[in-house]
Amino acid sequence: MKKDTKQKLIQAGIEAMQEKSYHSVGIKEILDSVGVPKGSFYYYFKSKEDFGIAVIDEFARQHAATIRFFLEDRSKTPLERLKDSFVSCLSFYPEKECGSGCLVAKLNHEVMNHSPDMSAAIRNAFDMWQALYARMIREAQNAGEIDPGVDPEELAAFIQNSWEGAVMMMQDHKNYGPVKNNIKFIFDRLLNRLSWN
Numbered sequence: 001m002k003k004d005t006k007q008k009l010i011q012a013g014i015e016a017m018q019e020k021s022y023h024s025v026g027i028k029e030i031l032d033s034v035g036v037p038k039g040s041f042y043y044y045f046k047s048k049e050d051f052g053i054a055v056i057d058e059f060a061r062q063h064a065a066t067i068r069f070f071l072e073d074r075s076k077t078p079l080e081r082l083k084d085s086f087v088s089c090l091s092f093y094p095e096k097e098c099g100s101g102c103l104v105a106k107l108n109h110e111v112m113n114h115s116p117d118m119s120a121a122i123r124n125a126f127d128m129w130q131a132l133y134a135r136m137i138r139e140a141q142n143a144g145e146i147d148p149g150v151d152p153e154e155l156a157a158f159i160q161n162s163w164e165g166a167v168m169m170m171q172d173h174k175n176y177g178p179v180k181n182n183i184k185f186i187f188d189r190l191l192n193r194l195s196w197n
Contacts (some may be wrong), residue, residue: 006044006054008034013055018103022052022110052111053121059103060125067132078139079146083187085136086163090179105164130156146191159186 012033016025027041027048045051070085104125111118133156140146146155166182 005034005036005040007058009036009041009044009051010054010058013051014059014103017052017055017107022107027051049115049118052107052115052118056104056107056118056121056125060121060128063102063104063125064128064132067129071132071136077145078136078143079187079191082133082136082140082191083183085133086183086187090176102164102167105168126160130160133159140191162186 009030012030013025016030016033028038030051031038031041041051045054066088067085070081070088073081073084076084104122107118108122111122130153134152137146137150137152137155141148141150141152163179163182166178169178170176
């Protein structure tokens with residue numbers, strides 16, 4: 001029961017912070033949304049910062065699970081799976097009317113100068129995702145889809161960084177143009193094996 005309640009609080013935190021921000025979400029708001037008594041928060045978390053770290057870790061875990069789903073899909077080529085892992089994100093944005101992007105990137109701008117522990121959790125999240133993208137890139141290299149001379153980790157970092165930037169622009173512009181253009185350029189131009197010739 002304790003674990004279920006804690007998980008509900010973390011999920012409520014993910015949703016609230018995606019819609020608003022870390023600093024604008026109050027503890028009472030989270031507790032009320034889950035129906036937990038006001039004095040119970042510190043039974044589950046040492047502080048709001050500790051709660052923020054738990055939110056980051058869970059969001060990172062959920063997104064990593066999505067990436068792994070595509071990583072393990074052997075019905076498509078590695079490059080197709082890599083592209084699908086990004087295209088799948090588009091199905092989430094219409095529900096949020098482009099107002100919600102990557103929670104980890106969003107929180108990074110809020111806390112990078114205020115919470116070393118939360119910043120460390122954010123770095124761990126990006127490192128986890130990047131490692132999974134690099135695995136798919138290595139598979140694509142082995143399949144002859146991507147130039148084997150390209151460093152998988154560097155390419156994974158570039159793709160991830162450009163994607164996060166496109167998501168931020170999508171939020172600012174309130175339309176899907178930036179993320180759709182990002183996918184088109186990276187996968188139809190940059191990663192097309194003919195472009196390496």
